[in-house]
Amino acid sequence: MWFGDTLFYEKPIDITIALPPEKVTLTPFFHDVHILMEVGGNHYDALVPDWALSKDRRSVPALRAGRCGDKELVYFPISNEGRPTWLIPRSDLERILVK
């Protein structure tokens, strides 16, 4: 899978990703937070700014930026490690979208 194979959406779609406490570990690091979560048996992580988390720390905003085959390209807010990016199977993403 290659960057050039990605079909970028003309307008990225704002989404909110749920962070169910039983599936997620949040590790603060200065003003960033490392999210480590398990979805459908797969593990994903992202370092995001702490301001990006909801007040109850149960969700985080993101963008659906494009798709590549059966996977979705998801961008998170930029942290001190740049822009966290997931290429995540659509079925996994749908499990963690806040409706």
Place this chain on the structure above:
Amino acid sequence: MLLSDGEIQEAVDSGELILEPRLGVRIQPSSIDLTLGNTLHVHSSQPVPGISIDPELLQVRQFISANTTEEDLSDGRVWKLEPGAFVIGETVERVGLPLHLAGRVEGRSRLARLGVGVHITAPKIDPGFHNNITLEIFNLGPWAIELRAGMRICTLIVERLGRSAQAGYGGVFQGAR
């Protein structure tokens, strides 16, 4: 194209470039000096035998958090950065870059000549960034260096992009904090 002192001043005054707080900030001819915050994460100064780390491992950050100590520099406390030591700190200032500006954090020559670096080959600040800047501070010199909160620790270069970055963060990412 790097922003000059006058362009930096205009960008901050207009809100195009966010820089908070501004107390302690010093604008240089083509950069902005930023200051060290109150907290340091300190790595062991000695090699830790028997442990090797896979940087791609998703749990590596939890490992680092569990294996560093936190030092508080508030109330004028000083941390002596011994030769060979490595700590992680952050700037007092929160920096916000729009999608048409990028940044690079670099060391100050005064510290460099004492052997102190403030990042390890990771100076880039992406457009859309909005946070305090994390610093990887190390001492290659032969003397211990005193680190204090509020000292001018690094300088931020701001560059204007040829065109704005794509897929930026509008809407929910605006008005952070």
